[in-house]
Amino acid sequence: MSTPVDFLLWVRGPGFDIALVVFIIGILIRLLExxxxxxxxxxxxxxxxxxxxxxxxxxxxxxxxxxxxxxxxFTVVGGYIWHIGFFISLFLFVPHIELIxxxxxxxxxxxxxxxxxxxxxxxxxxLVAMLFSRLTHPVKRLLSxxxxxxxxxxxxxxxxxxxxxxxxxxxxxxxxxxxxxLSVEILMVVFPFTKLMHAFTFIIAxxxxxxxxxxxxxxx
Amino acid sequence: MSEATLERGLKAFREQMxxxxxxxxSSCVNCxxxxxxxxxxxxxxxxxxxxxxxxxxxxRIWEQEYTxxxxxxxxxxxxxxVDDELLEAWEPLVYDGCTLCGRxxxxxxxxxxxxxMIRCAREGFVAAGYAxxxxxxxxxxxxTIGSPMGVKFPALAAQIKHVEADTGLTIPVxxxxxxxxxxxxxxxxxxxxxxMAALAxxxxxxxxxxxxxxxxxxxTNSGIQIGSSDIAKELVNRIVxxxxxxxxxxxxxxxxxxxxxxxxxxxxxxIGRPYNFKVVHILELLExxxxxxxxxxxxxxxxxxxxxxxxxxxxxxxxxEQPRHLLNMVASDFVEMNDHREMNWCCGxxxxxxxxxxxxxxxxKVFKRKKSQLEELNVxxxxxxxxxxxxxxxxxxxxxxxxxxxxxLTEMIAEHLVGDEKNE
Numbered sequence: 001m002s003t004p005v006d007f008l009l010w011v012r013g014p015g016f017d018i019a020l021v022v023f024i025i026g027i028l029i030r031l032l033e034x035x036x037x038x039x040x041x042x043x044x045x046x047x048x049x050x051x052x053x054x055x056x057x058x059x060x061x062x063x064x065x066x067x068x069x070x071x072x073x074f075t076v077v078g079g080y081i082w083h084i085g086f087f088i089s090l091f092l093f094v095p096h097i098e099l100i101x102x103x104x105x106x107x108x109x110x111x112x113x114x115x116x117x118x119x120x121x122x123x124x125x126x127l128v129a130m131l132f133s134r135l136t137h138p139v140k141r142l143l144s145x146x147x148x149x150x151x152x153x154x155x156x157x158x159x160x161x162x163x164x165x166x167x168x169x170x171x172x173x174x175x176x177x178x179x180x181x182l183s184v185e186i187l188m189v190v191f192p193f194t195k196l197m198h199a200f201t202f203i204i205a206x207x208x209x210x211x212x213x214x215x216x217x218x219x220x
Numbered sequence: 221m222s223e224a225t226l227e228r229g230l231k232a233f234r235e236q237m238x239x240x241x242x243x244x245x246s247s248c249v250n251c252x253x254x255x256x257x258x259x260x261x262x263x264x265x266x267x268x269x270x271x272x273x274x275x276x277x278x279x280r281i282w283e284q285e286y287t288x289x290x291x292x293x294x295x296x297x298x299x300x301x302v303d304d305e306l307l308e309a310w311e312p313l314v315y316d317g318c319t320l321c322g323r324x325x326x327x328x329x330x331x332x333x334x335x336x337m338i339r340c341a342r343e344g345f346v347a348a349g350y351a352x353x354x355x356x357x358x359x360x361x362x363x364t365i366g367s368p369m370g371v372k373f374p375a376l377a378a379q380i381k382h383v384e385a386d387t388g389l390t391i392p393v394x395x396x397x398x399x400x401x402x403x404x405x406x407x408x409x410x411x412x413x414x415x416m417a418a419l420a421x422x423x424x425x426x427x428x429x430x431x432x433x434x435x436x437x438x439x440t441n442s443g444i445q446i447g448s449s450d451i452a453k454e455l456v457n458r459i460v461x462x463x464x465x466x467x468x469x470x471x472x473x474x475x476x477x478x479x480x481x482x483x484x485x486x487x488x489x490x491i492g493r494p495y496n497f498k499v500v501h502i503l504e505l506l507e508x509x510x511x512x513x514x515x516x517x518x519x520x521x522x523x524x525x526x527x528x529x530x531x532x533x534x535x536x537x538x539x540x541e542q543p544r545h546l547l548n549m550v551a552s553d554f555v556e557m558n559d560h561r562e563m564n565w566c567c568g569x570x571x572x573x574x575x576x577x578x579x580x581x582x583x584x585k586v587f588k589r590k591k592s593q594l595e596e597l598n599v600x601x602x603x604x605x606x607x608x609x610x611x612x613x614x615x616x617x618x619x620x621x622x623x624x625x626x627x628x629l630t631e632m633i634a635e636h637l638v639g640d641e642k643n644e
Contacts, residue, residue: 029288034242037286043488045498047538061331064253067559068327071256079251079329139252142267148250193289195249198330204243206331212240213325213333216485217538218562220326220333 004175011181019185026192027200034204046215053214054207060219061206078130085123089116089159113166120163127156147194154190157183226304229348233281233302236340244337245282247330248272254324254334259565260317263586271324271334274313277302278341304348311350314342316579320445320478320571321531326562335536342447351446352576359442359451366458367438368575369406376404376437379413389420391432394466398429400505401468401497403439403459403483405476407607415475415607418634422506425637426514430472436462439474441482445572452482453490459483463497473501475628477532477570477606484537501533502630503605507542510549517636520552523600527554527629528590528613529564530606543605543629550636551603557593565589569612587616594624605629 064076090096094110101107110116131152134140161180163169170176190196213220252270255261260269267273280302283290293299300306322335345351358368365372380391392398400423408415423430436458443452463471473480484499500508509515527547533539540561547554559565568586573579590613594602602624604610610626617624 030246033287034239034246037237037239037242039238039240040489043492043494044485045488045494057331061329064329065257065327065563067563068253068256071262072253075251075253137252138265138267139255139261139270140250143250143252143270143273151249195246198247198249201243201246202330204239205247208240208243209325209328209331209333212336216536218535218540220562 004172004178008174008178008181011178011185015182015185019188023188023191026189027197030192030197031200031204034201042215044215047217048214050211050215053219054209054211057210057213057220058203058206061209074129074133078126078133082123082126082130085119085126086155086159089120089123089162092116093162117163117166120159120166123159124156124163127152127159131156150190151194151196154183154187154194155196158187224347224349226307226348229307229344229350230281230302232347233278233341233344234285236278236343237282237286240333241278241337241340242282242286244330244332244334245275245279246287248332249330251329254328254332257323257327259321259323259568259586259589260582263588264582268313269317271318271338272332274310274318275334275337275341277306277310278337278344280306281344304350307345307348307350311345311352312579314338314345315352315355316573316576316582318571319531319566319568319573320536321566322536323531323563323566326535339444339447343449344447346447352578354576354578355442355446355572358572358575359446359448362438362440362442362455363451367406368440368442369410371406371409371438373434373437376409376432376434379409379416380432383413383417383420387417387420389424391416391420392430393432394434395429395431396466398431398466398468400428400430400470400472401463401466402430402432402472402474403479404432404437404474405440405479405607406438407440407611408474408476409437411611412607412628412631414631415628418628418631419502421634421637422509422515422630425516425639426509431466431468433462433466439476439479439483441479442572442575444478444482444486445575449490452486456482456487456490460487460491460495463495468497470505471495471497471499472505473499475502475605475607475610475630477530477537477608478572480537480539481532501537501539501542503533503539503542503546506630506633507545510546515633516638517550517633518638519550519636521550521601521632521636522552524553524555524598525551525601525603526557526594526597526599527560528557528567528602528604528609529560529562530604530609531564531566531570533605534564535562543603546629546633547603550632555597555599558596559593565593567609567612568616569608574608574612583612584616584619587612587619590616591620591622594622599624602626603629603632 069076092111093116097110161183165176165180255270258271284294284299318338320335325333325335361370362368441455488494568583613626
């Protein structure tokens, strides 16, 4: 890896393969760790069904409870903006779609690159604001530990390096592109071992919450 | 209660671990939104009362023993242990600072049922010896005497005599083969015997056969509150044995929140089998009698009144609409609080908090949430359906010099019965 091109070739080749294996196996292990614990049978006569109530909560928790929204609007709005911005940058940027197409043969229409650029900029600013909030809000500061800040960093870096690469703000280009890909690989490797896993486990958690309440006749 | 040790505590934590709890811990991103749903945080502003923070000891057990990465971290010496010091420091958060009201479980964006986790975590705390004296004593009295307040059957028999003299009706005791066996809470026996009188009058009107049981009249369950499944099971089992011996079809859970959770939702799992009878909350039964036209009332309360939803009956119990229908039957000016039904705010004394002497100042402080809810409405009367809520609210209103009478819903219905000699 003596030159930027060698570096780019490594991150696009073996580096990516390693990250992908860790990402997929890690996620499978984490999901298995949760699911094999199971739960004991419930002998109380149910008042309502679990399945439908669980699925409803899975959807309804996407919107905040109105009273809580009023009390923590920044967390809610900031959370929406950066999550949506992150997914737009990841899945609607044409070069990303081409890469996915080349890898697994699936493709969909993207949006104009300058629009993705603007979204990425907003995402970056929001992520910085969320970090600031985490460092200053008494509740978030108390709850947060190294894992929270690591999760923030590995989420922030791919967006930031992508922005730098798009604007060619680091020379030579293969170096900045390589750094961008490397940052994504770091995210993939860190993902299964941190609370980034919530991106998968929230489905299980919301379902259980809704199912347990639904059994008692309450839509949670 | 067997001797409490840290090892027993850790074992109890492990016994509570299951897929829901693991999915909840895996999903928490420390966004802090649960704090805004918790009256202990909103009324004190102290971040330590953030619901998910109350679970730190349990979270460590999960991470260190139920995740691969956590095990690696422990092996490398990078984990902080769960020791006596930690449990001692967290005890006031898990007990004094949580009423198990379940409001946090309704707002978590990733869907964590945090109050369920705290209920489970209490099993570890009590097994390790970290539970408030007030709750330990209540549990001890419940096991040895039969009631957390130390009420024995002769005390109930004395109240029965008074009620019989007042109403001219017989309160049946230990009658076999009737349809319903009614339970009471100690607080109803000692502070609100009107409830028993109301049952007698209503059941006479609708022609229901019922009984109390001298060996199992107490509905409350300190084991559920302190978090000891062993004690909870013992207390539930007394009711099950009595109900099956008397061959009743139904057991009526009284106007008490956690009693309903104990007998209706946790009970069958504590004894490890379904019951041979059904459990109904008194409000469920009254609503059924109303909708089928058997329960007949006359006249309306003129007072502007509102309903305080007891957390364990409404949000955690699923009895949501019944109190509304019943109130509209006898009240002409019933108004809802801003947050009501499953989003209602707790009175501040649920989950055993009312039994913790040292928590009194905190409890009165967090009552400010209910106080402001009431101030918004400007009501003359507050109706509820839990003797514990009722007492806690009365104390809170007295502390803040608010003159609002607090009434039990069953009693209010009984006051309006058609053909009742008291109303004639």
